[in-house]
Amino acid sequence: MVNAMLHQTVGTLQLLGNFGTHYEIRNDSVNLIPRGFKVEVELSKRGIYSSWEGKLGVIRASASQTSVVDPVLAPSNNVTHEPRTKSNETALILIRHGESLWNEKNLFTGCVDVPLTKKGVEEAIEAGRRISNIPVDMIFTSALIRAQMTAMLAMTQHRRKKVPIIMHNESEQAKAWSQIYSEETIKQSIPVIAAWQLNERMYGELQGLNKQETADRFGKEKVHEWRRSYDIPPPDGESLEMCAQRAVAYFKDNIEPQLQSGKSVMIAAHGNSLRSIIMYLDQLTSQEVISLELSTGIPMLYIFKEDNFIRRGSPVAPTETGVYAYTRGLAQYRQKLDEMLH
Ligand SMILES: O=C(O)[C@@H](CO)OP(=O)(O)O
Structure with a gap:
């Protein structure tokens, strides 16, 4: 058929x-x-x-x-008030998930699927406020619940009020059973793609161990090497380099084409999978990436324009205006949202 x-x-x-x-x-x-x-x-x-x-x-x-x-944005569409950025730039938002129950307990987490704490939930909602005026046409998350919770909670704050919907393409039946039968409803949705390639780096035999106790047992330097060196993996786990191989390949093959085709994308993922993607975006060396630390729940904004990634936000500032330098296109999108909603 x-x-x-x-x-x-x-x-x-x-x-x-x-x-x-x-x-x-x-x-x-x-x-x-x-x-x-x-x-x-x-x-x-x-x-x-x-x-x-x-x-x-x-x-x-x-x-x-x-x-x-996007049919909502297509010129032939009757919806004339849909805000959009200038067609030659798209937004890329990266969010590390909010605090998880194992972040709180200071345990190595890696690919163990642990949910957010209450503080993590609040961080995700706050992250959503900071990006509430930035276009999001598509969302990519890891396969882990802490990243998915973060993406969904953040989107509750978005002013455009489209509904994020997780795509289930894992089998023909899953696809068939999750069909939507209204074009209008589809237009008001944001597809969410969950990909294991964006998962946290697999921490091997450290998963579930307390970070402080591990440092006491194996020595601070050894544990620092496992946590922050580029190419030395923890026992039976992935180095940052190994994590980068799958995360950056996924980004290039699946996310970059969406940006190129005019879609603005949000990625909700993890400390190390995002560090490796930022290494690619900012062209950091394997030395420079070692000192890159990401806070939980702080969204980072890039503009994709003429095949370049331009970083527009610092991960440390506490307010929206402090975090992002708006482009003209983003300012226009925000203004159109204001007009649409008032
Ligand atoms: O435990 C983990 O999975 C990660 C991220 O929380 O820890 P690290 O800070 O060592 O990268």
Whole structure:
């Protein structure tokens, strides 16, 4: 069964992800995309495509240019008041999860799936206030509950009031059973993709151990080396370098294309998976990343423009204005939100 509408106009193929099975075109092949997103492909030659095969089929077309358009923001859409940033820049927000129950107990956590404390919940809500005027079209989280709680709690504060919805693409049945049957409802949703590649670095045999007791037992220097060196893994665990390999690869393959296609993205993840992504964004050396520390629940803002990441916020300042230097596009988005909501 083909669950997509296919329109042909001169030189353009348009696929509208419809009611649950959705497609993305990259290098001429069709992959899953979050529901509700429209994909347009400019064909390099008129009529070059020949077939549409059902399920996750392949369009045999030579695409000269592709773009993914949020239907709410598409020019053809009747919704004229939707705020948006200038089309040539998108926002990237990184949030380390709020305090977890094991942060509070000072235990090595890694990939153990521990929820937030009450303080962590409050930090996530506060983080949400700080980004409440910044566009979010898509959310990526790790597979761990502390990052997912943080993303969801933060979004309760967003002024645009779209509903974050976790995508369940793990099986055909999960996909089928989580379909939404209203285009309008889809437009008012934000897809949330949970990816294990964004998980905290796996801490091996240190997971569950108390950080202070481990330092007393193995020595402060050894434990510091395990925690903050770039390429020395803790016993049976991942070094930051190993964590970076999977987290940065995921970022490049799955998140950067979304930014390039005009979507603003929020990532809720962990101290070390985010340190490795920041190492890539800020082009830090393996020496420089060692001294990079991230606080829980502080959102960091980047602008993606002309294939560059420009850091717009310091992780330490306590207020929204202290944290972010707004671009003109962000200021306009904020103003439009004001107009829309008052
Ligand atoms: O325990 C962990 O998983 C991490 C993050 O809390 O600890 P560290 O500060 O050593 O990176």
